[in-house]
Amino acid sequence: MNVTLTALGATRVCRDATVVPMSRKSLMLLTYLTLSGQAQHRAAVARLLWPQAHGLQNLRVDLTMLRRQGIEVAPPKAPLLHAVLPTDLDVWEADLHAPLEEWLARAHAPLDGLDDPTLPEWTAWLAGQREALLGRVRAALTRRLTRESPDAARAALVLAAAARLGVTLDAPPHGLGAPGPVAALPDRAARDPQVLMQVGRPGSGRFPAVRAALDAAGWTAVTVTGTPSSAHLLAGLVLQVRSHLPAAAQADADSLLRGASDPEQDVVRLSPLLLRLACPVAFVVRRAECLDEAGVRLLAFLLGTSAPVTVALITAPHAEADLRRQLERLGAGPRLLVQRSLPPAPDAFGPLLPGGAPAGAALEVWRQSEGWWPAARAIARQVGAWNRRVRLPADLRETLLAEVHAAVGPDLAAHLSRLAGLPSPFALDAAAAALGEAGVGGLDGRTLARRTARAAVRAGLLEPVPERVVATLPGLPVTRAADRALPLAFRSELHRAALAGQLSAAERLHLRSLPGASDVWARPDDQPHDQPRGPRGAPEARGGQDRPALSRPADASALAAPDETGASDVPGSVYLGGGYHLLRAAGQISVVRLGDPHGPAPTLHLRLPGPGAPGLHRWSLSVHVRADGAPDAVTLLAPTPGTPVPGRFRCLPDAWTDLSGLSDGPGLELVCGARNLTLTVTDVSYHPALALCAEDESA
Known part of the structure; x- marks a missing residue:
């Protein structure tokens, strides 16, 4: 029987689509264990849900009630509680091909009905979880908006659903030179003034991407640098736009500059001049993180005019949230387009490498530069053996x-x-x-x-x-x-x-050498943990082979990005936390980490998708590992038929390793832990074991 947690809308637990009756505290308990994603001590859970008195006793009562419903959270008297239920949000995120209106109808604000003002710690935890889940909803809606963008009516339905949930949709992130949705900015601005927020680090291609899109559409870019003085910002805009005005209007612009006093009054005087522009103009503000509230308010006012203008803010990641809040508060939210410049795929660094560079050099450049173009350019020709760290120039x-x-x-x-x-x-x-x-x-x-x-x-x-x-x-x-x-x-x-x-x-x-400076988790450095002691598998190393052929996996979804079809793999990168980055390319994934030479590394549990159908399957994959000072830096955990303890497969260092086995459970899990790590996984496939047996018998 399938037990799931409904996280979208009213929170409840269902078994085979039927709501399981339970107390409110039992529902809160299962929600907490599922969303925390790991085992929790009884005493900690009791303090969270019953802080007043008799917490452990009340917890035992609820555990007994859940056990009667067939939901086992922990054996009697066991110190740790563990229950990670599948959620409807997981299914909804993966179901991007569902009919649009039906899919949007399933989108609701998360975790409704769990508020309890008498539990302050629970209230704080619940607020954080709602924000995190709403972020996942926003990301899924953004992916669906990208898919539906060729059809204006269908895209409008996605935007309406986002407005109902109170979220602003972002444009998909793009790396250096990738025009992405910014290319659509001029067309949208021709119908209605827009504001683009291009977010990225210096050298990530923010300004060239915006200029290329504007130039291609025939818009004139008026570029100014952000300043904490709204008066200076307005003066810069007037000076830059002056040459694009008719001669008579230029005299009015000069008069505006000479009589400048109150920026808010002056921007009102500027508005009629903008109506006389001979061409559509985009105000491009570099270093927009330096703007003060008055400067943001001035730019938002320009969007309310009927002049052919739009605004592009080029800013750093740390300023994105604050600028977004200010613009939404000023009513510019519906016209706000956010695009982030993310690191490119490792292959983009290939042209930077010298001739005869070793295999995997582009991935090592990515790891040591953290995908940052300026650093990659500086170190590409010096990267040699793996983990020989290159010092950045001054x-x-x-x-x-x-x-x-x-x-x-x-x-x-x-x-x-x-x-x-x-x-x-x-x-x-x-x-x-x-x-x-x-x-x-x-x-x-x-x-x-x-x-x-x-x-x-x-x-x-x-x-x-x-x-x-x-x-x-x-x-x-x-x-x-x-x-x-x-x-x-x-x-x-x-x-x-x-x-x-x-x-x-x-x-x-x-x-x-300060006391407590290194023992943050009270375990030896670089030792993976939380690995069940199940049966060990025997890896098969590919001696002398550089790498396997990157053929498409039998189950293409195993290594596909969430918005991909089986026909294409789109490169991308995701920061997982703890220093770990996941990179996706055609038919493979890589995990890289550049760590402090003197600090410990957290353990990453990377869960690969399962076969997608119940029953006994034969799985296989190929793994390549490079890690410093950690011989067991990467271990594969695989469900083992007939036992609740997964099998453990060691991934050999500095070699391609072919692994395979039988499984009757969910997907495979890679456990990684090293200061410096490069892990590449490819050829992940699942095949029904019974079908394989039938083929063998017929042969």
């Missing part, structure tokens, strides 16, 4: 530091330099000790550490890192523990190294 290190300064300001950047000297990830206690020694601003180390961490996490420079990160293909919803006590790590190893480079060698050595 100008790029300065660029990295400038990104940090722009995101959090110079004072907090100085604090982050000291934190970069700690082994990453680091505990808050170690951060407090490091900053307390500096004696900054008269604050104690713990207060300073909390403020610094809060700002850096909000800016995307630091992230909480659980000991275990779970990601599931094809949609890759990532599960991380919701625990405020998690250690912190720099999201980019390049940022961490640039910040740490500002310290002396003696300072770095001292910071690494």
